[in-house]
């Protein structure tokens with residue numbers, strides 16, 4: 001991740017004073033330009049000042065510092081996003097927790113092909129055990145699943161390129177796709193997707209690209225009933241509709257992100273999803 005320009009303490013304090021006195025970011029940049037700053041440098045300096053400020057605030061309160069997270073769309077931004085080889089629509093956009101529901105991320109044919117590829121290699125789903133660093137079977141997950149390496153085949157590679165463009169996050173920071181099948185009654189109880197850094201096994205997961213900062217769950221079919229992705233803190237859920245997806249981001253490994261989420265029980269029929277997790281750094 002880029003580190004931005006180093007700014008001196010006096011500039012930092014001046015910038016924070018401006019923000020704290022209620023000046024909008026546009027106003028601050030305009031007054032910096034009036035003092036001879038180039039626009040790009042002014043924006044980078046303001047961003048750095050805000051990062052410093054938030055990291056200091058986090059330290060004071062014993063919280064992990066916030067990381068930069070993907071931002072696929074601003075509030076009241078475009079309703080359609082160009083994801084390279086496909087136009088994707090924005091169905092819902094929430095700031096806290098940070099959740100975006102997308103329509104038409106995958107075509108019907110792509111969904112069907114993913115299901116067929118996954119069907120051949122399904123196993124009972126495992127959960128990362130933060131104490132041992134191993135993936136293990138867990139009662140919270142009654143689905144079956146499998147993984148594809150990044151770029152494992154042409155379809156995975158195409159979807160990965162599209163997702164990277166859609167959420168504007170480097171392809172190399174993405175884990176391979178995970179495919180899950182839930183039968184009737186199967187669910188994924190509410191959980192966080194980040195790794196708890198205080199647990200003994202976390203370093204195993206963190207050694208490959210650092211923290212997870214966002215997840216994208218793509219629906220590969222439409223269950224007859226149930227199977228929504230739920231966000232209990234927001235009392236919000238995203239219905240599982242074939243080809244659609246839900247993106248959610250968490251800027252630090254802490255419940256304050258409100259990113260607790262689950263896969264509600266499938267009431268009737270089955271549910272297939274593909275999940276993409278995005279790391280702060282390159283996942284090698």
Ligand code: PD2
Nearest residue numbers: 188217229261262263273275
């Ligand atoms: O299948 C889902 O809706 C779901 C819900 C929560 C998937 C995941 N988490 C996941 O794969 O992390």
Ligand code: ZN
Nearest residue numbers: 191192193261
């Ligand atoms: Zn999850």
